[in-house]
Structures are given as C-alpha cells and as structure tokens.
Amino acid sequence: MPLLSDSIERFIKELMAQGNEVSLRRNELAQHFGCAPSQINYVLSTRFTLDSGYVIASRRGGGGYIRVMRIAGGGENLLRYMACSGIGEGISKARAHAMINRLLEEKTITLRESRLMKTAVDNCAQPVAGLQDGMRARILKSMFCVLLMESI
Amino acid sequence: MPLLSDSIERFIKELMAQGNEVSLRRNELAQHFGCAPSQINYVLSTRFTLDSGYVIASRRGGGGYIRVMRIAGGGENLLRYMACSGIGEGISKARAHAMINRLLEEKTITLRESRLMKTAVDNCAQPVAGLQDGMRARILKSMFCVLLMESI
C-alpha cells in the first residue's frame, strides 16, 4: 500500500504535467483521497516547498483555491542555484547583499530591482511593534521610498 | 462557476472602460446578477477601494445612484502619497496588495517589480524560526523564486 502522501504528491504532479501550474480545491482533493483536508496541507508543505522548486498561493472563503506553481528554468542557472541551494535556513545581511549584487552584475535583475530586494531583506530582519501589520508597513514603506528615490 | 463578486467587479470595470467614471443603480445591478443589493456594497468596499485607486460617491432616496470614479495618475506623486500618507504604523496584506496593484496599473512599476514587492510583504509577516537570519532567508528565497517564475 503506497503512502497516502506519495499518492497525493504524484496526483498533483500529474495534474501539472501540462503547464507549470494547477489549481486545486482542498476539500475536493481530500475527499478524492478519503483523507482529512489538512493532509493536503501536509503534502504541500513537505513536497512542494520553495527549495524543491514550487510556490503555493491560496485563498480561503467562498471560491477558495490552492494554486501550485512550478518554478521554470531547469538546472544550471545561477538564480536557480541561489534559490534552491544557496540559502539555507538563515542568511546574513552581508551574504544576502552579495547574492543580490551578483545577480545585478549578471544583469539578471535591474538596479531598481536590486534596491527593492536589498531594502526588503534589510528591513525584514529587525523586530517591530505591531507585529505583522507593522512589519508589512515598514517593508512596504521602505520599498516605496526606494522607488521614489529612483524617480527623482 | 466564477465567483459572484468577481463577476460584478468585472462588469463594473467594463462599464468604466470608456472614461474614468460610471453611474450605477444598486438595485438594478443586484437584480441583473440575481443577488442581494448589499452584495453590491460588498464588492465596492472590497474591490473599489481608495488604495486601489477608486472613489465612490452615492445618493439615497428617489433618483439615488452610486458613482464609481477612477483616480488617474501615477508616478512620483502617487508614490509620495503612498509612502507618506498611505501607510500608517501598520497595514493589512489586502491593502498592501491593492496599493502595489495600483502602481502596476499606473505603470509606475513593472510586473516583475510588483511581484517582488508582493512576495516581500507576504512573507515578512509570518513568524519564522531563527528570527533575523531566518526571516532574511525566507524573503530572499521568495524573491528569487519570483524571478524564476515564468508566470504567476
């Protein structure tokens, strides 16, 4: 008897065979496999991670969905390496900036993009009052300011 | 089956295709979509917000109406407004996305930039193990993945 998680993983990957994206209803999928809905979350969070090249987006409420996207671009490129292997569970500010600079030198990103990325990693790493909303506000503001500087 | 709210949103935006303003009768519109009149208010208050560049004016009583107006103009002024007045000490995910979408529609930022910004605000607001380095790693990874992704 194959593992439930493996079956669900394979099923989702088959759905994605055409195209790099698929949209799921969590409850439907759970019913199809006769398991708890939260099992789907388990599979997604263990088998469709950023590190393994997937991005998940979802929405709750009526008309809710889970979208699984596969990151394109096979093998060799620098970005892929950086995204998948170059960062572990944690990274210093210095290393983050170094990686961003490297992408800029390779012309993989623009100057503006590099500045947006740097301000995001710089500002995300300090604690802030009003936890979630406060952090969001700080990062967003810092990015707006980057754009504003650029436009002057 | 597309979501009712989405259909109504699209319908209103199509009506506005010519010109930056449209006038509606709430009850007529509700009847057209076979829904409760208050549904229209819901759509207006979630999809036609100030952050996303709309202003609503209305009048009750006989001859009542709802007028939806699109605020024109992007660039430096919009950025300055958003950076200075648009965000307080905290901001929700929904508002942050609305503002970023608006910048995109006004062509003040590119699609790629909008995706980088969204992923930064989305990922900065969840707790993470290994506080500072962990947060930096997650944001950086998520931004690298945006760059890798062909389509969202």
Place this chain on the structure above:
DNA sequence: TGCATATAAAAGTCAAAGATAGTCAGGAAT
C-alpha cells in the same frame, strides 16, 4: 399657496451564516 407630514424609493450598515483554507498538537505508523 406654502408648509408639514406621510409615503415611497433609493442606498447603507452590520451581524450571522456559509464556504473555504491554515495551524498545530498529538497519536499512529514505519
């Protein structure tokens, strides 16, 4: 006529119900 009041015709508000998805602790299986 001119004013006050009633009636009708809008639109607004808000809380509750419905419809999804997410989280997390803990037991089960390997």
Place this chain on the structure above:
DNA sequence: ATTCCTGACTATCTTTGACTTTTATATGCA
C-alpha cells in the same frame, strides 16, 4: 526517531437579510 495523518480550532472570504438612514414626491391642511 522520524515521518505520516487526523481532528479540533482558527482565520478569511463571500453572501444574505433584517434593519436603518436619506431623499424625493405626494398629500393634506391652514
């Protein structure tokens, strides 16, 4: 020991309906 799986609880998004407020118009009366 680690990975798998579930269920209870939480969070978010949509839709509705009962009730309120506002405005225009009709009616009645001095």
